[in-house]
Amino acid sequence: MALLLLLVLLALGWPVHGTWDNCGTCGLRPLASFYGKWRVVGGTNARPGAWPWIVSIQDPWTIGSGHICGGSLITPQWVITAAHCFINASYISTWRVVIGANRLSRLGPEVQVRHIRQLLIHEHYNQPTHWNDIALLELDQPVQCSSYIQLACVPDISLRVQELKNCYVSGWGATTARSASVNESDVLQEARVHLIDTGICNSSWWYRGEIHHHNLCAGYERGVIDTCQGDSGGPLVCKDNYRDYFWLVGLTSWGRGCARARQPGVYVSTQHFYNWILVQLGLRAAGRAAE
Numbered sequence: 001m002a003l004l005l006l007l008v009l010l011a012l013g014w015p016v017h018g019t020w021d022n023c024g025t026c027g028l029r030p031l032a033s034f035y036g037k038w039r040v041v042g043g044t045n046a047r048p049g050a051w052p053w054i055v056s057i058q059d060p061w062t063i064g065s066g067h068i069c070g071g072s073l074i075t076p077q078w079v080i081t082a083a084h085c086f087i088n089a090s091y092i093s094t095w096r097v098v099i100g101a102n103r104l105s106r107l108g109p110e111v112q113v114r115h116i117r118q119l120l121i122h123e124h125y126n127q128p129t130h131w132n133d134i135a136l137l138e139l140d141q142p143v144q145c146s147s148y149i150q151l152a153c154v155p156d157i158s159l160r161v162q163e164l165k166n167c168y169v170s171g172w173g174a175t176t177a178r179s180a181s182v183n184e185s186d187v188l189q190e191a192r193v194h195l196i197d198t199g200i201c202n203s204s205w206w207y208r209g210e211i212h213h214h215n216l217c218a219g220y221e222r223g224v225i226d227t228c229q230g231d232s233g234g235p236l237v238c239k240d241n242y243r244d245y246f247w248l249v250g251l252t253s254w255g256r257g258c259a260r261a262r263q264p265g266v267y268v269s270t271q272h273f274y275n276w277i278l279v280q281l282g283l284r285a286a287g288r289a290a291e
């Protein structure tokens, strides 16, 4: 009987796997409003559902959970992440995208797992300079939004990102700079960071001209709190100055070491790729405005 109903619904073109609007407004954190205090390297455990757009991109052939990189859900079927996550990647069709998770070793019923239908790496991604370190993943099926799963908001060029004050990074990457090559965190970590002026970030005691205009620097002059290996592709978000939602302003890209003084995390500024994203998603014709 249930099968018959399903067939009838399918025949009527009913959206069995969810629609674009089951997710509603982006940038909301339905569970976080209960979590008064905020607490990567130098971060603290995030509570379940605290950053509902974050995903864990996993290669099942890698040890542990298989976690490779973070990413953010920007539509029910598309994830934005870093291009360098896919250097040397093989058999991407076997990779998993885990959405709605907090502790990777114990995935609860709120978690949805998808596979990758399509990987779109920026056509001008350059590994040595880290330029255009951005990629999009199309999931094999859309996800259903819930209190644990929400979309991130990608700002267009009109958002004055440098004026945002409440910014946070999150990820399952290494929690100590030393163990960076081995460790990943089982529980999602979060930390508050400051946006650092790119002029300062590019100055002689800092990154000496390595920061591109489509990058953001975030962290602290003294170091100590930072993203690290395994956090790549994941979100740098800032709360809107006037309203109660968050903007996905950056994607974790690189850094010299982790948590070192004057060597903060370097992020891809998503607003610079707003048109590129729309073109890839088929929402805008390719034109001069695209990156």
Ligand code: ARG
Binding pocket: 173, 226, 227, 228, 229, 230, 231, 232, 233, 252, 253, 254, 255, 256, 257, 258, 259, 263, 264, 265, 266
């Ligand atoms: N490239 C790293 C990754 O693949 C992210 C490094 C971020 N580093 C930093 N110091 N913030 O996971």
